[in-house]
Amino acid sequence: MSNLPKVDAATLVAIYKKASLIRHNDLRVIKAMKAGQLVTPYYSPAGQEIIPSALSVSLNDGDTICTIYRGTHDMLAKGFPLEPLWAELAGRVTGSCKGKGGTMHLTHPESGCMVTTGIVGSSMPIATGLGWAAKLDGKGHVAVANFGDGAANIGAFHESLNLAALWKLPVIFVCQNNRYAEHTSFANSTSVDELSKRAAGYGMAGVTVNGNDVDEMYGAAKIAIDRARAGEGPTLIEALTFRFNGHLIGDAAGYIPKEEMASAKEKDPFVTLRKRVLADGAASEAELDAIDTDIKARIEVAVEAAFKADLPDIAELKRDVFAYELA
Amino acid sequence: MSNLPKVDAATLVAIYKKASLIRHNDLRVIKAMKAGQLVTPYYSPAGQEIIPSALSVSLNDGDTICTIYRGTHDMLAKGFPLEPLWAELAGRVTGSCKGKGGTMHLTHPESGCMVTTGIVGSSMPIATGLGWAAKLDGKGHVAVANFGDGAANIGAFHESLNLAALWKLPVIFVCQNNRYAEHTSFANSTSVDELSKRAAGYGMAGVTVNGNDVDEMYGAAKIAIDRARAGEGPTLIEALTFRFNGHLIGDAAGYIPKEEMASAKEKDPFVTLRKRVLADGAASEAELDAIDTDIKARIEVAVEAAFKADLPDIAELKRDVFAYELA
Amino acid sequence: MMTTQTMNTIQAVNLALHDALAADPKILVLGEDVADREEGGVVGVTKGLSTAFGDDRVKSTPIAEQAIIGAAIGASLGGYRVVAEIMLMNFTTVAMDMIVNHAAKLRFMSGGQTHVPIVIRTMTGSGMSNGGQHSDYLEAWFAHTPGIKVVAPSNPSDAYGLLRAAIEDDDPVIFIENLPGYWNAGPVTREVIPLGKASVTREGSDLTIVTYASMVTPSLAVAEKLAGEGINVEVVDLRTIAPWDKETVRASVEKTGRGLIVHEAVKEFGVGAEIAADLSDHFFGRLKAPVRRVGGAFCPVPYSKPLETAFAPSVADIESAVRGLLA
Amino acid sequence: MMTTQTMNTIQAVNLALHDALAADPKILVLGEDVADREEGGVVGVTKGLSTAFGDDRVKSTPIAEQAIIGAAIGASLGGYRVVAEIMLMNFTTVAMDMIVNHAAKLRFMSGGQTHVPIVIRTMTGSGMSNGGQHSDYLEAWFAHTPGIKVVAPSNPSDAYGLLRAAIEDDDPVIFIENLPGYWNAGPVTREVIPLGKASVTREGSDLTIVTYASMVTPSLAVAEKLAGEGINVEVVDLRTIAPWDKETVRASVEKTGRGLIVHEAVKEFGVGAEIAADLSDHFFGRLKAPVRRVGGAFCPVPYSKPLETAFAPSVADIESAVRGLLA
Numbered sequence A, B: 001m002s003n004l005p006k007v008d009a010a011t012l013v014a015i016y017k018k019a020s021l022i023r024h025n026d027l028r029v030i031k032a033m034k035a036g037q038l039v040t041p042y043y044s045p046a047g048q049e050i051i052p053s054a055l056s057v058s059l060n061d062g063d064t065i066c067t068i069y070r071g072t073h074d075m076l077a078k079g080f081p082l083e084p085l086w087a088e089l090a091g092r093v094t095g096s097c098k099g100k101g102g103t104m105h106l107t108h109p110e111s112g113c114m115v116t117t118g119i120v121g122s123s124m125p126i127a128t129g130l131g132w133a134a135k136l137d138g139k140g141h142v143a144v145a146n147f148g149d150g151a152a153n154i155g156a157f158h159e160s161l162n163l164a165a166l167w168k169l170p171v172i173f174v175c176q177n178n179r180y181a182e183h184t185s186f187a188n189s190t191s192v193d194e195l196s197k198r199a200a201g202y203g204m205a206g207v208t209v210n211g212n213d214v215d216e217m218y219g220a221a222k223i224a225i226d227r228a229r230a231g232e233g234p235t236l237i238e239a240l241t242f243r244f245n246g247h248l249i250g251d252a253a254g255y256i257p258k259e260e261m262a263s264a265k266e267k268d269p270f271v272t273l274r275k276r277v278l279a280d281g282a283a284s285e286a287e288l289d290a291i292d293t294d295i296k297a298r299i300e301v302a303v304e305a306a307f308k309a310d311l312p313d314i315a316e317l318k319r320d321v322f323a324y325e326l327a
Numbered sequence C, D: 001m002m003t004t005q006t007m008n009t010i011q012a013v014n015l016a017l018h019d020a021l022a023a024d025p026k027i028l029v030l031g032e033d034v035a036d037r038e039e040g041g042v043v044g045v046t047k048g049l050s051t052a053f054g055d056d057r058v059k060s061t062p063i064a065e066q067a068i069i070g071a072a073i074g075a076s077l078g079g080y081r082v083v084a085e086i087m088l089m090n091f092t093t094v095a096m097d098m099i100v101n102h103a104a105k106l107r108f109m110s111g112g113q114t115h116v117p118i119v120i121r122t123m124t125g126s127g128m129s130n131g132g133q134h135s136d137y138l139e140a141w142f143a144h145t146p147g148i149k150v151v152a153p154s155n156p157s158d159a160y161g162l163l164r165a166a167i168e169d170d171d172p173v174i175f176i177e178n179l180p181g182y183w184n185a186g187p188v189t190r191e192v193i194p195l196g197k198a199s200v201t202r203e204g205s206d207l208t209i210v211t212y213a214s215m216v217t218p219s220l221a222v223a224e225k226l227a228g229e230g231i232n233v234e235v236v237d238l239r240t241i242a243p244w245d246k247e248t249v250r251a252s253v254e255k256t257g258r259g260l261i262v263h264e265a266v267k268e269f270g271v272g273a274e275i276a277a278d279l280s281d282h283f284f285g286r287l288k289a290p291v292r293r294v295g296g297a298f299c300p301v302p303y304s305k306p307l308e309t310a311f312a313p314s315v316a317d318i319e320s321a322v323r324g325l326l327a
Ligand SMILES: Cc1ncc(C[n+]2csc(CCOP(=O)(O)OP(=O)(O)O)c2C)c(N)n1
Pocket: A070, A118, A119, A120, A147, A148, A149, A150, A151, A152, A178, A180, A181, A182, A247, D032, D063, D065, D087, D091, D094
């Protein structure tokens, strides 16, 4: 991909900060699970850090995202604070959802994280509605729909892209193609080699990029976001990536050929990003270490606070079903 | 469209016979409704006769179709007999479905009319399954899914085309684009100008043809059917056409510009076909008149038998819910 | 103003939408064919609204119910109140994920951070010769779903008042309109009718009929008829099915000592079962007769007139059930 | 052979599928990740089947539930018997049109010309920290739908025998597997267990608990506990929810004079309501206590452990309900 907007030094560091937060947070979650401290169905985003990091630097506070069970990377990149996130994972009353939503339904409207769904494909129709609201508001805000390669074969994808294109809504459809849908490979579930080819069927702009390449991802996202803000309609971005763990922690991913996994990990996008930042002289080794140290410290604070917090009271079963508390 | 298989004289006459049956049957249904003899939600296929007529001449007995509420043209072209069809419209026990299905659910497995659905889009997933069965049977049979332009925007379309292409199923997806979905025009519901462009998104063969042109329709259908029989997978055919009546009889179609309707009727595909048959010398005026006369007579026989037949007994409510009769 | 006008339910729903759109610029209407370019709906329920309030606020959509409800949910998360139309209740089957997994659950799963103030308007009912896929009453599914309210008016005045209340409600509401009853006129006072409150449509001392929607009229006819014999039947119109008005229903049965629940939906596992189970438990040992239910036959809605008529509870069916309980 | 083996429900379902595939070449299995290339399912229920019977008969699909059920319906119309897996019961929400409007209705709407011998296997249940979109028991929706049967085994032996019967059945069956109970082992005799027959799991004279699926074990625990106090509770495991075994249930309540229905699904408008309404009517004036119900809380399934535990009926909840009826 040529003539893409370039990433300046400051932006590169901003992206690094997000990617580092995602990577270290993911490692910490897995550590807590291995320690038996945290028991939850956790869908690790390891390997997919660059996509939301390079995208979110072009988003504003008024922009919104919808993501999926595998979504902590999207949320953290958008600004979901660590404390309510960890408390929610831990099922505490201090969690963003008071412990009622959990891993698959993390929500934080103040940071624009409007919906996290456990249903494949369902982030798209709702993001389309958020895009409709943004268009009506006329303030130039955009909505981002995150979803996986497997979700590109379900009906909700089709209905959402057609409607968003027809109404020229400010929506960015980000397909994070990590090559697997649970145990099924992309090739064994999808009848086309590049998902961006489906965009033409909606008269929509579409592009396939290396989602692990900071320049490609930043550039493609910026173009799509600017297009949306300008009222020129939605974009389908297929961001090629890979997941470094099984579908969820506990899945040994025996269906992924060893070599495929190994070569993907060799090209670890977070390591590559760090090298790139240094090569560009955007930040020094020491500065990046300081960033990482600070992030790890903030994570520890959140983890500690989470497990110290109270579990919700049973009375919560009667709250938030409707606006009023049930008798 | 060039280098298409040509329609020989005998085939042309065979197509004419089907189109004439469809046209005269439709006029007779409307006449029975106007006379108050028949009260039913009737979705006239007038104007779309050529599509199934030119397609069905390439189908065999073992081939199956799924169609929609607007489907009598597809059924008659496939061989659905007049008596059980009329008796079903009249809600009689002699109807193909004993009067239980009605206009929107006409079914006749012996002629390959497996499912008629009233749900937009739902002919496609089921035809995909029929195609799967045909592939497993290995006898070279094919399944045809008929649907409208409006149905091309619903999720079932997407899931079906992806699966059929992925599994290389012998399915022909025939989108009868009559430019309107109820009161909504094609342009106001669809984000792309030609639906066949969506085929590329499934790595599927796709073509847009003038469905009212016997050569284009016959040729495109034959290529698709041969491809399917050869095990080379499905095809999406967008057949451009027009409906001469409102969505259903009773709808004045005020949302269709007068000129649009007038110019469409000027190019009445049945009249055009008749001229074509004569110009080719495939049959003489007298021969075609004889065909029409015979068809009209057969229709009258079916109409008379239908309204003479008994209405179903209330006990039918307990039959066909399950294999056994309910207590 | 409190003047009472005479109108049918089509006009009452139209007026309620008109008054709501006029009262609050954040209210939106969307669905298939709802705008005036599409003649304000297939039955004309939304006629004039897009002309009066603009195509941005009253939008026709493609045939894509997942996208319709998704758009409504997303826009509501963006600060709007959306009235989305699913033309016929059977078509909710293609949007159940959006309705049940998302609209009904987001408030709870987000711990009250988000909520979904949408109204899903849908019409249904047997008696139109529409057959098995266009006539079902599916209210029991939604009543069994925590987080969504179910409303079903039986007359124009309730249609107006309950729809205004549903739109003002901060939680999702499915609003069921009885298609065959659309054209029955009645007096309408432009007053909001609170959700969750049943109305005692006719007072009586011998038996309580608990009913709603299409079955209120035949129930009143039975009460009227039996009054001549000195049998005084009380008729309670639930109006809101979930949450249902236990207080009013119990007070009535407390008085009459006999209860009969009547609905058009299939009797087995229908709404009547919950009410009968509740009353039988609450009044154990204190009733003069068992609580009985009259509902639709256990089969899909048939097409043929005599069968379709036999499917739904008739005045005779209700009368004999009442007599059975008084015997 | 009639030898009894000890295995868990995963193994029992696998064995039933294996035996069915071996017995009839027309039987097919499809669903997400079901083939061995995808490790025979996320929980391994179908492990080994594609290797033993070929990838043509045991097929993994894209994530497209409408296409999965549509393919199953179509193939069944083409002469096959298909066992389709919808991974979790909440995902039936994206396929309700195919299940309810088509699979359940085609036999009736076609007047018995076609029928749909498919089994829809699906797993569900709270207790896995999966939250609001992965845990619902939705059996009441399907029990309310004429034309489809609902089966829910509570132990490995029933899972084997009922699945064999469901596959042999000529009508569609939804087969519900309790996910948290998958790993509980028990004796399995390879015998077909007829649908529609409940089993009296424990005899007693004082009160009848009518239950199924996940609630059988806690119900038996309560019976066991109370036996120590000389309270004899009879436990009836419905096994088939629709059509339910009225004869066996009524015979039991005739004997005990007391009935309690227990299920994990939300109590309101649940399956228990139908059974309670039926028993209260049938035994009017002859019961020693009101028929009561114990069911899930009226809210989505929460994530946080204490809330999730409180959502589903516990041994304590069942015990106190029993004591309440005996007081
Ligand atoms: C409608 C629906 N069907 C099936 C599932 C079960 N499921 C959960 S995640 C998943 C795979 C999704 O793969 P993909 O879209 O590529 O996202 P990824 O997990 O790779 O990020 C499946 C099949 C679901 N959650 N929703």
